[in-house]
Amino acid sequence: MEKFLQDLFKGQSYDEKNFFLIAGPCVIESEELLSEVAEKVKAICTKLGIPYIFKSSYRKANRTSASSFTGLGDELGLGLLHKTGQRFQLPTTTDIHAHDEAAPAAKFADILQIPAFLCRQTDLLVSAAETGKIINVKKGQFLSGPAMKFAVEKIRQAGNDKIILTERGTTFGYQDLVVDYRNIPWMKEHGVPVVMDCTHSLQQPNQTSGVTGGNPQLIGTIAKASLAAGADGLFIETHPNPAVAKSDGANMLKLDLLEELLTTLVKLRKAL
Template identity: 50%
Template sequence: MNTVNIGSITVGGRQPVALIAGPCVIEGYERSLKIGRAIKDIATRLGMPYIFKASFDKANRSSYASFRGPGLEEGLAILQKIKQELGVPVVSDIHDVSQVSAAAGVLDILQIPAFLSRQTDLVYQAALTGKAVNVKKGQFLAPNDMKNVITKMREAGNENILLTERGASFGYNNLVVDMRGLAIMRSFGYPVVFDATHSVQLPGGAGTSSAGQREFVSYLTRAAVAVGVDVLFMEVHDNPPEALCDGPNMLYVDQLEDLLRDVLAIDNVIRRHK
């Protein structure tokens, strides 16, 4: 199993499970920093490696009128400030090859959204930066299909690869998680991430936006850690009903610590089997 270094954090192998968490989208510097600081405080108390996430642009929206974020230039500037203030690595989505160079100058992980996981040019150009690249498995892909994505990145000479499960389409406006897929993708030799909050999303379920089932986040999280994932990805907010994006599936920050205590207990039991 390859390990991946992200700043001072190493993930994969038998390393403890790490956390990627933050708001869905950048909602200004102060609000985003507040959420990130609260998460970091929890992770620090628990001794859990932490990476901040927030999107500078949510390009895959249900409606043209949906909030997308501050955009590339302003968004990266905010992420750079948060990175310096919190002293943690940062990750955000990229959507086009034109964003790769600027994003690589700030981000510790370049993230390929699920809908773009088959976009060869984007995946390849991201890999060429040498940065860690996290590819979210498309809702339309089988776990074994991700071997082709790995090949594209290896062709670019990059072994800093992470693969994310975020649910598979199951009929209309619904996602399910096949836990077998986590083990299948991990067998390819790279760290696997479980996206605990997008996996409970109901895509387009609210008409002009996605709905979600936050009440199932804890169940899926504990199950995924028991399978043996290397990283948890969670969108977290101090008040999800106020969130400008993905509120119905985001976790309340004050619910996070209890869940992570369970996560670490489970990870401690199963790590020797990884």
């Protein structure tokens, strides 16, 4: 495991041969939701020896419909993210969408996540890199794994070598995504840890209803295949009741199903 990840997980008890997990509700809806998810996922990860990063977005800038929920407000959302991390002694991550969001978000989060649609935005990548935080760049749905070398180069040239790349599927037609597992070893060739986003890769975007669809019943399939392909970490958005979630409910994993899935995945990892 890279030194910057070892430092990030310092204080957690985990199996160094395990994959690491980035998990949480898609968007910050309330303090109660963050606490419920963080507490339950941390307990599962501690039991299974999985290093854990808590994820929830303080702002959702990329929504299909203008009426979609975007957040509780930046100050409140970032404050709740930081409070959750402190309370449960967990590293945290959140999306940023513009260069002027990087420095403010870096005061509250340990990892800055660059959304897939924005992975080519030079000013965003450079501003994020200059905070000195770990930068997790999601591969664009329109890019190949080898092409992500340019995002890595931009961050490194800005003086930051703490980089994670995340695969999240490739656009297939107008309303679907497919996962090309070749991208996992290809992106590992850039000398960075690679994560598989097991939930967003199952989205069905651009629905005429204005609400993105999904296939959460295949989360386990995506997770197993990605570990077999060499993924270092998994990204799984989870919610106690995805049916009422304010963002991406159609592709999130129900919280009650997480432990069984992770138990299976740890066994698979050990077999590999």
